[in-house]
Amino acid sequence: MTPATQTVVTTTDVAAPATPDDVVGRGSTAAPAAPRADRADAVTRILARHGDAGPADLDWDGDQLDLAERQALRRVGGLGSHSSELRDVTEVEYRQLRLERVVLAGLWTSASVEEAEASLRELAALAETAGSAVLDGVLQRRPTPDPATFLGSGKAADLKEVVATTGADTVVCDGELSPSQRRGLEDIVGVKVIDRTALILDIFAQHAKSKEGKAQVELAQLEYLLPRLRGWGESMSRQAGGRVAAGAGIGSRGPGETKIELDRRRIRTRMARLRRQIKEMAPARETKRSRRTAGGVPSVAIAGYTNAGKSSLLNRLTGAGVLVEDALFATLDPTVRRSRTPDGREMVLADTVGFVRHLPTQLVEAFRSTLEEVQGADLVLHVVDASDVDPEGQVAAVREVLADVGALDVPELVVLNKADLATPETVARLRSRLPGAVVVSARTGEGLEELREIVAERLPRPQVDVDVVVPYTRGDLVSRVHVDGEVLEEEHTAEGTRLRARVGEHLAAQLEGARTAV
Ligand SMILES: Nc1nc2c(ncn2[C@@H]2O[C@H](COP(=O)(O)OP(=O)(O)OP(=O)(O)O)[C@@H](O)[C@H]2O)c(=O)[nH]1
Numbered sequence: 001m002t003p004a005t006q007t008v009v010t011t012t013d014v015a016a017p018a019t020p021d022d023v024v025g026r027g028s029t030a031a032p033a034a035p036r037a038d039r040a041d042a043v044t045r046i047l048a049r050h051g052d053a054g055p056a057d058l059d060w061d062g063d064q065l066d067l068a069e070r071q072a073l074r075r076v077g078g079l080g081s082h083s084s085e086l087r088d089v090t091e092v093e094y095r096q097l098r099l100e101r102v103v104l105a106g107l108w109t110s111a112s113v114e115e116a117e118a119s120l121r122e123l124a125a126l127a128e129t130a131g132s133a134v135l136d137g138v139l140q141r142r143p144t145p146d147p148a149t150f151l152g153s154g155k156a157a158d159l160k161e162v163v164a165t166t167g168a169d170t171v172v173c174d175g176e177l178s179p180s181q182r183r184g185l186e187d188i189v190g191v192k193v194i195d196r197t198a199l200i201l202d203i204f205a206q207h208a209k210s211k212e213g214k215a216q217v218e219l220a221q222l223e224y225l226l227p228r229l230r231g232w233g234e235s236m237s238r239q240a241g242g243r244v245a246a247g248a249g250i251g252s253r254g255p256g257e258t259k260i261e262l263d264r265r266r267i268r269t270r271m272a273r274l275r276r277q278i279k280e281m282a283p284a285r286e287t288k289r290s291r292r293t294a295g296g297v298p299s300v301a302i303a304g305y306t307n308a309g310k311s312s313l314l315n316r317l318t319g320a321g322v323l324v325e326d327a328l329f330a331t332l333d334p335t336v337r338r339s340r341t342p343d344g345r346e347m348v349l350a351d352t353v354g355f356v357r358h359l360p361t362q363l364v365e366a367f368r369s370t371l372e373e374v375q376g377a378d379l380v381l382h383v384v385d386a387s388d389v390d391p392e393g394q395v396a397a398v399r400e401v402l403a404d405v406g407a408l409d410v411p412e413l414v415v416l417n418k419a420d421l422a423t424p425e426t427v428a429r430l431r432s433r434l435p436g437a438v439v440v441s442a443r444t445g446e447g448l449e450e451l452r453e454i455v456a457e458r459l460p461r462p463q464v465d466v467d468v469v470v471p472y473t474r475g476d477l478v479s480r481v482h483v484d485g486e487v488l489e490e491e492h493t494a495e496g497t498r499l500r501a502r503v504g505e506h507l508a509a510q511l512e513g514a515r516t517a518v
Contacts, residue, residue, distance in 0.1 A: 106123065107140055197224060205221065211281065308417055318339040379413060386427055
């Protein structure tokens with residue numbers, strides 16, 4: 001039987017993120033690397049034929065590799081066209097090719113089949129982001145997950161066959177599995193089973209850069225791990241008998257093996273310590289934020305679904321060199337940039353972490369630092385990928401999380417991005433469902449001028465009326481009133497410039513400090 005069950009997700013029909021080599025904005029002049037789907041394809045084929053042989057065991061320019069494999073390897077590794085160069089594939093490069101081979105398993109419960117498929121497609125993109133090759137997928141219609149094995153017994157048997165046929169070493173389930181469900185399914189399929197939560201935690205572990213981000217992710221991983229200690233150990237020992245992968249596999253990165261071996265008590269101690277550390281780091285973040293708001297500078301938070309184009313938009317609006325990656329969660333720690341409105345007022349823009357369906361509860365805390373940017377903002381730019389198959393689903397997921405963190409009362413401006421890719425029908429539909437939305441393309445620049453104007457209009461205007469004489473030595477303040485405030489009257493007197501103006505609180509205080517008696 002073919003692995004293809006009724007609904008199949010393969011590397012070709014999934015919107016696969018590209019390899020890290022495809023990152024835009026790094027100034028690389030190298031030829032673009034093969035899309036990950038091609039890479040997965042090449043690796044799968046080679047591994048299927050050569051098993052676990054290392055580069056030393058393979059006769060690279062002999063007849064062990066067929067033409068298609070050579071071509072694929074050349075594209076993947078950027079190798080030269082001669083067979084002798086193929087022999088120079090280093091151990092590291094070879095290992096990089098040895099991606100974790102994953103089959104997905106999803107359930108279609110109460111939602112529509114489109115939603116179930118969108119969720120599975122997203123799971124595929126998440127798995128690719130984590131560094132795996134997605135080989136296949138099965139989707140089962142069931143009102144609820146099977147309490148013992150997640151999928152029902154018939155579908156679990158199908159999955160076992162798919163795993164065997166594709167040579168997969170990991171099954172990723174689209175949901176959060178109880179420890180016993182995971183063990184039950186592992187017993188049937190005979191390979192490691194992980195769930196969506198473990199996958200997302202793994203990606204976060206790979207992407208956290210700041211000390212606080214790392215501590216938060218480790219805490220979330222330990223929280224997830226604690227009730228699963230027994231099952232985890234079993235799957236780790238099973239894995240140990242398998243192939244040697246480059247680094248740890250998905251779902252097992254982060255806390256590291258030594259930590260995994262810790263008993264519950266030690267894990268709890270570690271968690272308490274992490275919580276303390278995070279708490280200690282919070283005031284620093286608070287100070288940074290209040291320093292910005294105390295300057296009276298209006299702030300805009302860019303929020304939205306993962307891969308919607310938030311970082312691209314931030315770059316477009318500020319000219320900043322923020323990493324733009326066709327992978328999920330490229331942004332974990334908030335990035336803040338200063339910029340100006342078209343009428344010259346200063347503002348700050350903050351990029352935030354991408355949202356995702358079914359955000360693991362363990363991660364809500366880890367989201368907090370970046371979402372605090374949203375809470376404290378004057379305006380949220382809610383970026384939507386208008387070319388996605390289910391943009392409305394993304395909008396709903398983002399709004400749900402915003403509500404969870406108490407950021408719903410911040411004014412929202414919906415930005416329909418990727419207009420260059422979206423169909424006119426979709427754009428029209430979204431416009432009617434999301435009144436006031438601005439249509440843009442961060443790639444082509446379409447709509448960005450309009451967006452800038454609307455942002456400027458929606459940001460709070462200066463509010464304090466002042467009537468001051470500013471000494472001529474403080475010409476800088478007079479200029480700022482012209483830029484950031486609204487000048488109602490200006491005259492030059494012997495003592496200085498007399499200004500009647502409407503300005504922000506901070507500038508008003510500075511003018512008060514510098515004034516000479518009127
Ligand atoms: N065609 C097209 N692609 C775009 C546009 N905006 C962004 N992209 C691409 O979409 C991908 C994701 O863009 P990012 O800006 O990294 O998205 P993000 O929302 O910051 O992603 P996360 O970090 O996952 O939250 C990149 O490959 C971008 O080049 C657009 O307007 N049109």
